[in-house]
Amino acid sequence: AANISPDVLDKEQIFGMAEKEMEYRVELFNKITHTCFNKCVDNRYKETELNMGENSCIDRCVSKYWQVTSLIGQLLGSGKPPM
Amino acid sequence: AANISPDVLDKEQIFGMAEKEMEYRVELFNKITHTCFNKCVDNRYKETELNMGENSCIDRCVSKYWQVTSLIGQLLGSGKPPM
Amino acid sequence: AANISPDVLDKEQIFGMAEKEMEYRVELFNKITHTCFNKCVDNRYKETELNMGENSCIDRCVSKYWQVTSLIGQLLGSGKPPM
Amino acid sequence: MDKSMLADMESLPEADRQRMSAMMEQLQIRDSLRMYNSLVERCFTDCVDTFKHKSLQKQEETCVRRCAEKFLKHSMRVGMRFAELNQGAATQD
Amino acid sequence: MDKSMLADMESLPEADRQRMSAMMEQLQIRDSLRMYNSLVERCFTDCVDTFKHKSLQKQEETCVRRCAEKFLKHSMRVGMRFAELNQGAATQD
Amino acid sequence: MDKSMLADMESLPEADRQRMSAMMEQLQIRDSLRMYNSLVERCFTDCVDTFKHKSLQKQEETCVRRCAEKFLKHSMRVGMRFAELNQGAATQD
Numbered sequence: 243a244a245n246i247s248p249d250v251l252d253k254e255q256i257f258g259m260a261e262k263e264m265e266y267r268v269e270l271f272n273k274i275t276h277t278c279f280n281k282c283v284d285n286r287y288k289e290t291e292l293n294m295g296e297n298s299c300i301d302r303c304v305s306k307y308w309q310v311t312s313l314i315g316q317l318l319g320s321g322k323p324p325m
Numbered sequence: 326a327a328n329i330s331p332d333v334l335d336k337e338q339i340f341g342m343a344e345k346e347m348e349y350r351v352e353l354f355n356k357i358t359h360t361c362f363n364k365c366v367d368n369r370y371k372e373t374e375l376n377m378g379e380n381s382c383i384d385r386c387v388s389k390y391w392q393v394t395s396l397i398g399q400l401l402g403s404g405k406p407p408m
Numbered sequence: 409a410a411n412i413s414p415d416v417l418d419k420e421q422i423f424g425m426a427e428k429e430m431e432y433r434v435e436l437f438n439k440i441t442h443t444c445f446n447k448c449v450d451n452r453y454k455e456t457e458l459n460m461g462e463n464s465c466i467d468r469c470v471s472k473y474w475q476v477t478s479l480i481g482q483l484l485g486s487g488k489p490p491m
Numbered sequence: 492m493d494k495s496m497l498a499d500m501e502s503l504p505e506a507d508r509q510r511m512s513a514m515m516e517q518l519q520i521r522d523s524l525r526m527y528n529s530l531v532e533r534c535f536t537d538c539v540d541t542f543k544h545k546s547l548q549k550q551e552e553t554c555v556r557r558c559a560e561k562f563l564k565h566s567m568r569v570g571m572r573f574a575e576l577n578q579g580a581a582t583q584d
Numbered sequence: 585m586d587k588s589m590l591a592d593m594e595s596l597p598e599a600d601r602q603r604m605s606a607m608m609e610q611l612q613i614r615d616s617l618r619m620y621n622s623l624v625e626r627c628f629t630d631c632v633d634t635f636k637h638k639s640l641q642k643q644e645e646t647c648v649r650r651c652a653e654k655f656l657k658h659s660m661r662v663g664m665r666f667a668e669l670n671q672g673a674a675t676q677d
Numbered sequence: 678m679d680k681s682m683l684a685d686m687e688s689l690p691e692a693d694r695q696r697m698s699a700m701m702e703q704l705q706i707r708d709s710l711r712m713y714n715s716l717v718e719r720c721f722t723d724c725v726d727t728f729k730h731k732s733l734q735k736q737e738e739t740c741v742r743r744c745a746e747k748f749l750k751h752s753m754r755v756g757m758r759f760a761e762l763n764q765g766a767a768t769q770d
Contacts, residue, residue, distance in 0.1 A: 253600065258703050261607060266710040268615050273718045275662045276622070282728065283658055285630045287650040292657050300658060302728040304665040309733045310721045314745050318713065336507065341610050344514060349617040351522050356625045358569045359529070365635065366565055368537045370557040375564050383565060385635040387572040392640045393628045397652050401620065419693065424517050427700060432524040434708050439532045441755045442715070448542065449751055451723045453743040458750050466751060468542040470758040475547045476535045480559050484527065 270311070278303035353394070361386035436477070444469035526566075534558035619659075627651035712752075720744035 282299035283292065292300070365382035366375065375383070448465035449458065458466070503511070538554035539547070547555070596604070631647035632640070640648070689697070724740035725733070733741070 253596075254699070256596075257600075257604065257607065259706070260604065261611070262703070262706050262710060264608060264611050265707065266714065268611065269711065269714050270717075271663070271666055272615075272619070272622075273714055274666065275659050276626075277718060277722060278662060279626075279655065279658050281726070283654060285651075287631070287647050287654060290650050290653045292654060292661070296658075297661065299728045300661050301665055302731050303725075304662055304669070305731045306725050306728070306733055306737075307717075307721055308669045310725065310741055311717050313733070313738065313741055314713070314717050314720065317742065317745050318749075336503075337606070339503075340507075340511065340514065342613070343511065344518070345610070345613050345617060347515060347518050348614065349621065351518065352618065352621050353624075354570070354573055355522075355526070355529075356621055357573065358566050359533075360625060360629060361569060362533075362562065362565050364633070366561060368558075370538070370554050370561060373557050373560045375561060375568070379565075380568065382635040383568050384572055385638050386632075387569055387576070388638045389632050389635070389640055389644075390624075390628055391576045393632065393648055394624050396640070396645065396648055397620070397624050397627065400649065400652050401656075419689075420513070422689075423693075423697065423700070425520070426697065427704070428517070428520050428524060430701060430704050431521065432528065434704065435525065435528050436531075437756070437759055438708075438712070438715075439528055440759065441752050443532060443536060444755060445719075445748065445751050447540070449747060451744075453724070453740050453747060456743050456746045458747060458754070462751075463754065465542045466754050467758055468545050469539075470755055470762070471545045472539050472542070472547055472551075473531075473535055474762045476539065476555055477531050479547070479552065479555055480527070480531050480534065483556065483559050484563075 274304055274307045277307065357387055357390050360390065440470055440473045443473065530559060530562055533562065623652060623655055626655065716745060716748055719748065 278300055281303055282296050284296070361383055364386055365379050367379070444466055447469055448462050450462070534555045537558055539551050627648045631651055632644050720741045724744055725737050
């Protein structure tokens with residue numbers, strides 16, 4: 243798809259790619275948020291604050307999720323993550 | 326984003342907002358449907374009809390779901406739900 | 409919506425329908441993939457290969473999923489599946 | 492938002508209203524295809540659990556039929572309640 | 585991809601940049617509505633389990649309030665960590 | 678629908694066919710990004726369960742590698758069966 247018309251389609255492709263990238267990032271953020279909430283936060287909701295254990299769990303969870311993202315990106319894209 | 330060009334962009338924004346609103350309502354309806362099915366309907370499927378207990382559970386479930394929607398809307402939007 | 413303008417809108421509708429159909433097929437494929445992975449594949453990941461039992465389970469799972477798709481299509485569309 | 496939205500809509504010229512209703516139609520088609528997909532997923536997940544055969548067994552088929560019918564009845568009931576609440580919310584404020 | 589993407593963006597004329605930021609705004613609206621929908625679903629699922637009454641009971645309401653507040657705090661914390669990691673990835677390579 | 682759809686497609690002029698294939702390409706990009714996201718979610722959920730460390734432990738990494746590889750093999754197999762069934766449905770009616 244690189245050898246069609248130079249200007250017009252390229253611009254559309256840039257917009258299209260930027261949109262897909264934004265969607266991808268939003269979805270990644272949402273999945274991290276939901277997964278780490280399930281893994282770290284007590285869902286009996288006895289209080290309003292996140293306690294120290296929950297906070298440190300969240301930080302580590304995000305960090306590990308990020309590492310899994312790059313690990314699988316490497317496996318899929320032979321060396322580099324999709325983005 | 327309110328001070329760009331008056332006519333054309335405003336129209337696009339109206340279409341865009343209307344589309345988002347429709348999508349939001351459809352998603353809300355789908356989430357209520359699935360959540361209340363899980364909470365109220367026996368999934369062993371011994372019969373085809375919804376029995377009286379299931380029907381009254383569904384009505385109350387929809388009603389409570391709606392209340393949770395406005396409650397959280399109030400918490401988020403300092404007084405009014407997003408829509 | 410069939411009696412508006414002949415050429416332009418029809419073309420837009422063809423594009424719109426083709427897009428919806430693609431989305432539908434992709435979503436169907438994704439749902440089959442995820443559901444059959446949950447039903448057939450051991451998620452303790454002791455090895456990298458799918459064993460014989462898993463492979464035959466996957467084949468049957470896809471086949472049965474397909475049958476459920478047409479069965480429900482018949483129930484919904486009085487005789488023919490949506491696509 | 493409802494009312495301002497609808498007000499805006501009525502003030503639009505004919506061409507825009509056509510475009511708007513075409514958009515809604517597209518969203519409805521997409522939505523019914525998604526509903527169909529998720530109904531299949533639910534009934535398959537709840538009714539099919541053994542994979543000794545390639546074909547749907549009799550009792551699995553019965554289960555799927557009941558599941559689909561029950562879900563559609565449920566969905567219609569939710570739709571009625573949902574419409575009432577939407578209407579209440581629109582007249583209320 | 586980040587950098588090439590952003591480079592392309594800066595080389596675009598004003599009109600395109602406006603279009604781009606309008607697109608981003610649309611995506612953000614859609615995203616916040618989805619977030620709202622899924623927050624409601626989560627707190628409803630976790631907090632409401634009996635259907636003897638039509639109205640939310642006191643302890644259910646308390647649970648929903650705490651759930652929403654906790655989730656928002658959680659979400660903000662994840663957002664901060666996520667931003668740090670994104671930044672690290674951008675400067676690193 | 679397949680055949681009428683495809684028939685319509687072939688009768689379209691060159692410009693429209695280009696537009697159509699650009700659309701399909703966009704959908705494929707979006708789809709593979711979503712697939713990637715959900716693969717990560719699945720393998721993370723199945724393989725990572727303790728949060729005493731900030732870094733992925735050796736056995737977690739092994740688990741993630743196997744999970745991803747197994748999922749991709751599974752996905753390819755489903756794809757083959759799916760294609761066969763689609764073909765069968767197209768020639769059948």
